[in-house]
Amino acid sequence: MLVRFWGTRGSLPVARPALAVQGKIARALVAASGRKFNDELEAHAWARNNLPFHTYGSYGGASSCVEIEGADGAFIVCDMGSGLREFGLDAARRCADGHPRVYHFFMSHLHWDHIMGFPFFGPAFDPGAEIVVHAGHPDAEQALRRQQEEISFPVPFDWLRARFTFITHQPGETFQAAGLTVSMIGQHHSHESYGYRFERDGRAVIYSTDSEHKLDNMESEKAFEHFFRDADLVICDTMYSLGDTVSLKQDWGHSSNVVAIDLCHAARAKRLALFHHEPTYSDRDIQHMHAESIRYEELVRADRPPLEVICAYDGLEVRV
Amino acid sequence: MDLRWQVSVESGRVVGVPAGRVDETTWEAFTGHLTAAVKEAAANGAPLVVDLSGLDYMSSRGLRALTIARREAGETVAITLAAPNARMREILAISRYDKLFKIADSVESDI
Ligand SMILES: [Zn+2]
Numbered sequence: 001m002l003v004r005f006w007g008t009r010g011s012l013p014v015a016r017p018a019l020a021v022q023g024k025i026a027r028a029l030v031a032a033s034g035r036k037f038n039d040e041l042e043a044h045a046w047a048r049n050n051l052p053f054h055t056y057g058s059y060g061g062a063s064s065c066v067e068i069e070g071a072d073g074a075f076i077v078c079d080m081g082s083g084l085r086e087f088g089l090d091a092a093r094r095c096a097d098g099h100p101r102v103y104h105f106f107m108s109h110l111h112w113d114h115i116m117g118f119p120f121f122g123p124a125f126d127p128g129a130e131i132v133v134h135a136g137h138p139d140a141e142q143a144l145r146r147q148q149e150e151i152s153f154p155v156p157f158d159w160l161r162a163r164f165t166f167i168t169h170q171p172g173e174t175f176q177a178a179g180l181t182v183s184m185i186g187q188h189h190s191h192e193s194y195g196y197r198f199e200r201d202g203r204a205v206i207y208s209t210d211s212e213h214k215l216d217n218m219e220s221e222k223a224f225e226h227f228f229r230d231a232d233l234v235i236c237d238t239m240y241s242l243g244d245t246v247s248l249k250q251d252w253g254h255s256s257n258v259v260a261i262d263l264c265h266a267a268r269a270k271r272l273a274l275f276h277h278e279p280t281y282s283d284r285d286i287q288h289m290h291a292e293s294i295r296y297e298e299l300v301r302a303d304r305p306p307l308e309v310i311c312a313y314d315g316l317e318v319r320v
Numbered sequence: 321m322d323l324r325w326q327v328s329v330e331s332g333r334v335v336g337v338p339a340g341r342v343d344e345t346t347w348e349a350f351t352g353h354l355t356a357a358v359k360e361a362a363a364n365g366a367p368l369v370v371d372l373s374g375l376d377y378m379s380s381r382g383l384r385a386l387t388i389a390r391r392e393a394g395e396t397v398a399i400t401l402a403a404p405n406a407r408m409r410e411i412l413a414i415s416r417y418d419k420l421f422k423i424a425d426s427v428e429s430d431i
């Protein structure tokens with residue numbers, strides 16, 4: 001399987017203002033001062049190896065949208081955040097090259113940051129496209145229709161030309177979709193959310209976002225340890241610090257890097273992708289949080305196998 | 321991995337001393353000891369000091385157990401974390417628990 005991140009930001013998409021870009025350029029110029037580059041290629045090569053990701057790159061700012069490739073040929077997409085627009089453009093390119101026009105969506109939940117890309121999803125207008133929406137919520141269709149009502153958007157849902165199917169699944173149920181074995185777990189979040197486990201050929205990818213692991217219900221984490229068991233990649237909501245989730249941001253429905261690492265350790269998962277980044281965080285803040293997460297994993301690893309902690313960014317591809 | 325726990329009343333304070341690790345296998349025992357220590361401190365009208373010096377590390381379960389203990393303690397029992405080793409200090413900083421709890425360099429320095 002290949003996992004491709006189209007949107008990794010939580011709650012609200014963000015775009016860095018000019019000041020942030022200027023800061024990156026100034027830092028890069030200082031770091032490179034005295035050097036001579038014959039062309040942009042040389043400059044890229046040097047920058048890639050010598051500048052921190054927050055200076056040479058960016059985590060991006062699109063909201064939740066993650067693609068999984070490599071099952072029966074259909075597109076597989078988790079959530080319809082603002083990253084879905086870019087995915088739709090790319091999918092149209094791939095369809096022009098012969099890719100089947102079948103899309104399977106898996107919805108964590110229906111909050112705005114997870115559906116806002118849908119009105120801008122080009123393939124929904126393709127009469128040859130088949131779109132299957134898998135959700136734990138019976139009101140998934142209503143959420144997409146309501147978002148396209150005239151008060152919010154000029155194009156009503158009924159003008160879309162693709163063939164739509166909405167399927168509601170029960171937590172605990174295991175089902176086949178698009179050539180994958182899929183199971184679902186209920187998560188603590190406003191109006192509920194659901195995590196997914198995708199399996200194929202002995203490999204497992206978990207998508208678990210907008211999931212609060214509450215203080216007064218730590219017993220329930222055994223269920224998550226089991227759900228994450230031996231996973232090759234766990235994509236986890238790590239929006240806040242642990243301290244925030246038990247104080248000011250308690251009951252906001254999100255989790256922390258520290259809890260995600262502990263769950264992955266107990267589950268013997270191999271790799272964790274930090275995800276659903278806080279919109280007020282700069283690229284530097286996110287990279288700092290990533291470094292702290294790697295350090296925490298070392299501090300509490302003890303005799304467990306190492307867990308690789310990566311930080312998702314818009315455009316990241318992870319082969320599983 | 322086991323967790324040991326000792327508790328004593330000294331200089332008008334209840335001092336709890338966990339030793340070993342607090343993780344997903346030991347947090348329930350840790351929570352039980354903490355709750356009992358909070359009750360004892362409340363009965364004595366004394367503050368509670370958790371002496372972390374014998375602790376190898378504590379993961380999020382243990383940290384969250386501390387928050388539960390503090391909620392149980394309410395206004396009546398002040399809780400201080402004392403003498404964290406270097407590893408615990410880093411964990412407290414990364415989790416931002418150093419912003420939520422009073423942390424003393426040693427058990428004595430908190431008197
Ligand atoms: Zn969200």
Ligand SMILES: [Zn+2]
Pocket residue numbers: 109111189210253
């Ligand atoms: Zn949400």
